[in-house]
Amino acid sequence: xxxxxxxxxxxxxxxxxxxxxxxxxxxxxxxxxxxxxxxxxxxxxxxxxxxxxxxxxxxxxxxxxxxxxxxxxxxxxxxxxxxxxxxxxxxxxxxxxxxxxxxxxxxxxxxxxxxxxxxxxxxxxxxxxxxxxxxxxxxxxxxxxxxxxxxxxxxxxxxxxxxxxxxxxxxxxxxxxx
Amino acid sequence: xxxxxxxxxxxxxxxxxxxxxxxxxxxxxxxxxxxxxxxxxxxxxxxxxxxxxxxxxxxxxxxxxxxxxxxxxxxxxxxxxxxxxxxxxxxxxxxxxxxxxxxxxxxxxxxxxxxxxxxxxxxxxxxxxxxxxxxxxxxxxxxxxxxxxxxxxxxxxxxxxxxxxxxxxxxxxxxxxx
Numbered sequence: 001x002x003x004x005x006x007x008x009x010x011x012x013x014x015x016x017x018x019x020x021x022x023x024x025x026x027x028x029x030x031x032x033x034x035x036x037x038x039x040x041x042x043x044x045x046x047x048x049x050x051x052x053x054x055x056x057x058x059x060x061x062x063x064x065x066x067x068x069x070x071x072x073x074x075x076x077x078x079x080x081x082x083x084x085x086x087x088x089x090x091x092x093x094x095x096x097x098x099x100x101x102x103x104x105x106x107x108x109x110x111x112x113x114x115x116x117x118x119x120x121x122x123x124x125x126x127x128x129x130x131x132x133x134x135x136x137x138x139x140x141x142x143x144x145x146x147x148x149x150x151x152x153x154x155x156x157x158x159x160x161x162x163x164x165x166x167x168x169x170x171x172x173x174x175x176x177x178x
Numbered sequence: 179x180x181x182x183x184x185x186x187x188x189x190x191x192x193x194x195x196x197x198x199x200x201x202x203x204x205x206x207x208x209x210x211x212x213x214x215x216x217x218x219x220x221x222x223x224x225x226x227x228x229x230x231x232x233x234x235x236x237x238x239x240x241x242x243x244x245x246x247x248x249x250x251x252x253x254x255x256x257x258x259x260x261x262x263x264x265x266x267x268x269x270x271x272x273x274x275x276x277x278x279x280x281x282x283x284x285x286x287x288x289x290x291x292x293x294x295x296x297x298x299x300x301x302x303x304x305x306x307x308x309x310x311x312x313x314x315x316x317x318x319x320x321x322x323x324x325x326x327x328x329x330x331x332x333x334x335x336x337x338x339x340x341x342x343x344x345x346x347x348x349x350x351x352x353x354x355x356x
Contacts, residue, residue: 064347103281125318125339130346132314140303140310161303166347168308169242169340 001084004039004091009098036101039088043105047112049073054116063122067113067134068162074138075145075154082150089146110135137161179262182217182269187276214279217266221283225290227251232294241300245291245312246340252316253323253332260328267324288313315339 003012003020014035018025050070057066078085092098114124114131122130141161145154181190181198192213196203228248235244256263270276292302292309300308319339323332 062349100278100282103285104278107281125322125342126346128318128321129314129339129343132318133311133343133347136307136310136314140306143306144303161307162347164303165307165311168304169311169344170348171240 001087005087009091009095036098039091039098040101040105046074047109049077050109051112051116054113055119063117063126063130064133066117066120067130070113071134071138071158072155075158079154086146106135106139133165137165179265183265187269187273214276217269217276218279218283224252224255225287227255228287229290229294232291233297241295241304241308242311244295244298245308248291249312249316249336250333253336257332264324284313284317311343315343
């Protein structure tokens with residue numbers, strides 16, 4: 001990550017990444033398909049956490065509450081790596097190809113959450129809509145957190161953003177206007 | 179579009195598309211950067227319609243109502259070209275590169291709607307959350323419409339999906355379970 005932020009993502013070679021990590025290039029390619037994957041190796045863990053948290057919600061929980069628990073858990077995980085998350089976001093923001101990959105990741109996470117809700121017996125289109133709402137909250141809250149002070153609490157921002165979403169989709173305009 | 183669905187997107191050359199449209203390749207490239215753009219040339223019009231509809235909503239309208247009017251207007255536009263929309267979706271579904279481009283398009287539309295809401299005086303994060311909610315409704319409703327019967331009414335499905343979204347983010351689980 002230091003190489004990407006210091007030299008730029010495009011200028012950094014796999015040889016340099018491997019050397020910094022004290023790996024041969026051959027070993028590097030055993031772990032990562034390409035250098036892009038270095039930035040997305042956490043996606044599978046994030047997806048697993050989201051899906052498992054949805055699955056583990058009490059049977060009586062509303063779909064949106066199961067999704068809220070999942071995005072809060074994801075928030076707690078990301079919170080532990082704020083510096084990494086911030087540096088990673090800067091690298092991605094500077095590279096359109098990585099932005100595309102990030103959009104694909106978010107779409108994949110939304111589909112995984114929708115699948116986990118279906119497994120709980122939630123019907124379509126409620127499952128997809130709830131999952132998309134969760135990912136919208138995740139994206140917006142993550143953006144607020146990255147721009148906020150170091151001690152900003154991501155799980156709390158996730159909860160606040162969900163409350164804001166509930167307010168904006170159901171309430172009249174007045175409270176949201178200048 | 180017939181070439182893409184008949185021969186496959188990847189197998190279709192610009193020369194063939196140009197010949198079908200009775201254009202020289204040179205003229206083709208005056209209108210489109212590449213063959214991918216043939217499938218995304220409508221994006222700018224869709225974005226303009228969404229932004230203009232948000233801007234034209236009565237001053238007293240809640241942000242979500244302005245966004246609802248925008249996605250319904252988009253629904254009416256797409257409704258007029260159901261066969262094209264369906265064929266286009268089949269081509270995109272068969273090609274990961276086009277799926278990425280479609281995700282970028284949706285993210286761009288969400289950002290444009292958020293910008294139009296900010297211009298109406300809606301503050302962040304309400305603007306982004308409302309825009310993301312609108313795009314979630316758009317995506318889910320579009321998917322339902324494409325799978326539905328020929329006479330399915332997209333603007334109505336957009337309205338129903340927004341009602342469903344409002345229900346899932348605020349209501350308890352029971353009504354959405356099997």
